[in-house]
Amino acid sequence: EVQLVQSGAEVKKPGESLKISCKGSGYSFTSYWIAWVRQMPGKGLEWMGIIYPGDSDTRYSPSFQGQVTMSADKSISTAYLQWSSLKASDTAMYYCARASGYGDYWGQGTLVTVSS
Amino acid sequence: EIVMTQSPGTLSVSPGERATLSCRASQSVSSNLAWYQQKPGQAPRLLIYGASTRATGIPARFSGSGSGTEFTLTISSLQSEDFAVYYCQQYNNWPPYIFGQGTKLEIK
Numbered sequence: 675e676v677q678l679v680q681s682g683a684e685v686k687k688p689g690e691s692l693k694i695s696c697k698g699s700g701y702s703f704t705s706y707w708i709a710w711v712r713q714m715p716g717k718g719l720e721w722m723g724i725i726y727p728g729d730s731d732t733r734y735s736p737s738f739q740g741q742v743t744m745s746a747d748k749s750i751s752t753a754y755l756q757w758s759s760l761k762a763s764d765t766a767m768y769y770c771a772r773a774s775g776y777g778d779y780w781g782q783g784t785l786v787t788v789s790s
Numbered sequence: 791e792i793v794m795t796q797s798p799g800t801l802s803v804s805p806g807e808r809a810t811l812s813c814r815a816s817q818s819v820s821s822n823l824a825w826y827q828q829k830p831g832q833a834p835r836l837l838i839y840g841a842s843t844r845a846t847g848i849p850a851r852f853s854g855s856g857s858g859t860e861f862t863l864t865i866s867s868l869q870s871e872d873f874a875v876y877y878c879q880q881y882n883n884w885p886p887y888i889f890g891q892g893t894k895l896e897i898k
Contacts, residue, residue: 709887711834718877718891719877719889719892720889721886721887721888721889733884734885735885769834774839775824776836776839777834778839780833780835782833
C-alpha cells in the first residue's frame with residue numbers, strides 16, 4: 675500500500691526556521707516525483723514545486739522560488755520542505771503528494787502556524 | 791502562465807441528481823488535466839487524470855471529459871459523500887502545474 679506520512683503540526687514565531695517531512699512507503703521512492711502543495715486557511719490549492727528523490731532534481735513554481743527549499747534523503751525515503759525565516763503569511767496546511775504530473779497519493783498534511 | 795478557471799464557484803444539487811462541473815484553461819493543456827475531491831479536514835483525493843481516466847477505486851458515477859481548453863467533471867447520481875470541493879489541475883505546462891480555484895458542491 676502506497677503511503678505518504680507527514681510530520682506533525684508546528685507552531686513557530688516569525689523569523690524562525692522550519693523543516694517538515696514526508697516519508698514514503700509501499701513503492702519505489704526514487705522512481706516518482708514528490709510534490710509539495712500549499713493550502714492557506716480557507717483557500718485553494720497551490721502547487722509549490724516538485725523534487726525527484728532519485729537524483730534530487732528540483733523544480734520550483736515561480737511564486738515559491740527562493741522562499742522555500744525542497745530536499746530528499748532517498749536512504750530513508752523522506753522528502754523535506756524547509757524555510758530559513760518564516761513569515762506570518764506562511765501559515766497554511768502543507769501537503770506532499772506522489773506526482774506523475776498529477777498527485778495520485780497524498781500525505782495527511784502538516785499544519786504550520788506562524789505567529790508572534 | 792496558464793490560468794485555470796472553474797465554474798460555477800458553488801453548485802447546489804439534490805442527492806440522486808446529476809452534477810456537472812466545468813474547468814477552462816487559458817491555453818491548451820491537451821488531455822493533461824486532473825480532477826480532485828477535497829472534504830473538510832482531509833487531503834485532496836485524485837478522481838480523474840488524463841482528463842477522463844478514473845483513478846484507482848473511484849466509483850463509476852464520476853466521469854471526466856474534454857481536451858484542449860474545456861473540461862467537464864460529471865457526477866451521475868450524487869451520493870451524500872460526494873458533497874465536497876472539487877479542483878481541476880493542469881499538468882501540461884511547467885512551471886507551474888496550476889489548480890483551478892475550486893467548485894464547492896453543496897446539498898440543495
